[in-house]
Amino acid sequence: MFPYLRLGPFILPMASLALLAGLWIGLSLVEREAARLKINAAVLSNVIIYGLLAGVIGARLGYALEFPSVYASNPLSLLALTPTTLSPAMGFVVGLITFAVFVQRKNLPLRPTLDALAPGLAVFMAAAAVSHIFSGDAFGAPANVPWAIRLWNEYRHPTQFYETFIALTIFLVILERFPEPAGAGLNFLLVIVLASASRVFLEAFRGDSVFLPGGFREAQLVALAIMGVGFYWMRNWMNLETT
Secondary structure: OOOEEEEOOEEEEHHHHHHHHHHHHHHHHHHHHHHHOOOOHHHHHHHHHHHHHHHHHHHHHHHHHHOOHHHHOOHHHHHOOOOOOOOHHHHHHHHHHHHHHHHHHOOOOHHHHHHHHHHHHHHHHHHHHHHHHHHOOOOEOEOOOOOOEEEOOEEEOOHHHHHHHHHHHHHHHHHOOOOOOOOOOHHHHHHHHHHHHHHHHHHOOEOOOOEOOOOOEHHHHHHHHHHHHHHHHHHHHHHHHHO
């Protein structure tokens, strides 16, 4: 769609810039929320950065393990800043484990820490959606609707715009901090539940879905499972607050 911006001799990848902007804004929101919840904002920011760095390294190594031939002849290409040569699943797992370890080591309270992350996670989701607009990723299925956009030689559902609208709506909901009391971890779980629900909805319009036997979409099943876990923990943590 609009993958690069040329500024003189420089070519800027717009999708990467959108993600970096989302990360910067997200960290600012996390620090503000941490201060409101009486959490050491500087310590939490450091823990997040450790988790992100570990996640990126894990994602690159995961990709290298999956496609060793890509790096066999030139191992130094592991250091290349190429976002397409990452394993998101491996990066998420490594980053999450690193984050959890440092949260425990720094004696950060779990549920208030999760609530402090909620607005930052929500705004990063919106930034990721905007990055899809720039890159053309997460594209829609062929469609005849009046608002279809031409992409990859087809008129398609503008799923990137659907995703952006929904992500911004989730962000605004999270800013209202509806679940009470503050610091109970419920606002974070609300992000997870709403994000999962949005993926279930959006996947119906995607043109890059992975289908399982029986015609089920893999992403929808995973999102439904995550949403169920989110509801389960919301109920448990709400019960803890009322007892």
